[in-house]
Amino acid sequence: MGQLESLRELLLDSTSIEEIPEWRKMEKLEILSLVECNALKKFDFLGTAGELSLVGNHLIQLPKSIENFNSLIELDISGSGIRELPDSIRYMKNLKVLKMRQSFLRKLPIAIVMLEKLEQLEAGVFPRGEVPVNIGKLPFLSKLVLAYTEISALPQLPESPITLDFHTPSMETMSDLSNLLNLRVLKWHVRFKNPLQLESAPSSWGIGRLRMLETLDLYCPDIDSLPSDLVLLSQLKELNLWCSNLQCLPRLPTNLSCLRLKFCKSMKTTNDMSNLKALSHLYIGLCDKLTEIEGLEGLENLRTLMLVRLPSLAKLPDLTNLKKLKKIFLSFCTELFEIPDCPDSLEILEIHNCFKLQKLPDPSSSKNLKVSVRQEWEWA
Structure with a gap:
């Protein structure tokens, strides 16, 4: 198979393949998909590929050869057994999409902030992880998903995100979102470790300043009111509230x-x-x-x-x-x-x-x- 020099897509999903050899001559390969290849034990691929999917397989670590994937644009390890990303991912200078949903990741590596072209980052179910403090240095990040994580604080994010999807049951402090001026979709599902220490209103979140926001999905059982400047979100079309302690609604934007x-x-x-x-x-x-x-x-x-x-x-x-x-x-x-x-x-x-x-x-x-x-x- 390594002689198929003109091959552009190789889809081996749900097969019993056990080993991916180097296949150096596959220089035109654009997509390599290994979804639910549960027998896969060895991955030595050295060819070029734009998209690599390891969704749902049992690999517990990325191969050492991953540092040679300079051409990689999209990497998806969602639902796999991979527990950590090596620091060598910093060499993936062309990576735009990194998906790690429903994974066993322990943490997000600091090296992620070296992926200067990254546009989409999706991660979930890492128990003790924190978001790298320098994540604000990713200038092209347009979609950030941090789902079902034990994150206690969210650092300053770049201004670029259009979509932010954040879930955590262990928030310690309010997060200031007021700099996310390009945000269109905000899904904010949080619980706080010490809800009695919260302010009476979550105005410090800065949600009322997100004037481009079109969809707001807010799950927060610990708050009893919403900021009055919510009415200023003139572009807001969809509002979903799951707030068990909320006493009443503020005045809402008229375009809803x-x-x-x-x-x-x-x-x-x-x-x-x-x-x-x-x-x-x-x-x-x-x-x-x-x-x-x-x-x-x-x-x-x-x-x-x-x-x-x-x-x-x-x-x-x-x-x-x-x-x-x-x-x-x-x-x-x-x-x-x-x-x-x-x-x-x-x-x-x-x-x-x-x-x-x-x-x-x-x-x-x-x-x-x-x-x-x-x-x-x-x-x-």
């Missing part, structure tokens, strides 16, 4: 098109949402104390309304002015006793296990309306 509130168990009212004139999708679920969705009747562009497991919600406002509403889904709203009249635009009304309901909209009020009611104990 999708809002999901889940496990906000301390919230009793949403506060007035009537300014969300662009909102088309609203999901509220598992908010045990919520008694009122204030301003719901003013969401003139709402198309989908989903209310799931809201045991304290007894009534809904008049929805007849929501002329674009197409679907209502209600599940385990066990105190809800009445659904008011709905607009002619409504096509689907689906109700699961709302046991106290006594009044439904008249199906004849809309020729396209389909009503489905199920009363049985099952998870919605």
Whole structure:
């Protein structure tokens, strides 16, 4: 096989191959894929390749020859047995994508900051690791994923990231994100070691300054409020909140098109949402104390309304002015006793296990309306 000098792609996924020889003459090889080659024990490849995938195999370390992979653009060791990256990765001067999700990595090597062309870094499940303090020196980093890691502090990041996906159960201090002025997508899932030492509001995170942000996915059970300058995020289209101690919502940006509130168990009212004139999708679920969705009747562009497991919600406002509403889904709203009249635009009304309901909209009020009611104990 080493004589195939013109070969550009070599895909050996899920094969029983045990050894990859040097294959020096494969100078035109662009992609070498060894996904789930669980019998692979020896890797001596010295040819050139732009992409190398070792996903899901049982290698516990990268081969020494990896320092010769100067042409490598993408390296994926996700789900493999590799426990550490050698310092020799600093020689991969053309590397743009490095993926290490669901790996056994103990830490991120300091040498990563030498990969000056790196654009995408994805790492996860390293138990004691910290992020190299000089990661801010990666000028082209556009996507950073640090998932399910035991990171206690996040150092200063470069201004370049467009996507930041960060998960940790052991944060010690707030992180200042205010310099990430190019950020479009922020997924921030954190728990703190000492939540009682937190400030009353996470304003020091600087999220309100991320004026290019389009998607914010915030999971943080330890905070009880959100910064008031969230309303200044004029480009924000999607907001997902999983904050069990959150007491109420601040004023939200008017261009929001999708809002999901889940496990906000301390919230009793949403506060007035009537300014969300662009909102088309609203999901509220598992908010045990919520008694009122204030301003719901003013969401003139709402198309989908989903209310799931809201045991304290007894009534809904008049929805007849929501002329674009197409679907209502209600599940385990066990105190809800009445659904008011709905607009002619409504096509689907689906109700699961709302046991106290006594009044439904008249199906004849809309020729396209389909009503489905199920009363049985099952998870919605």
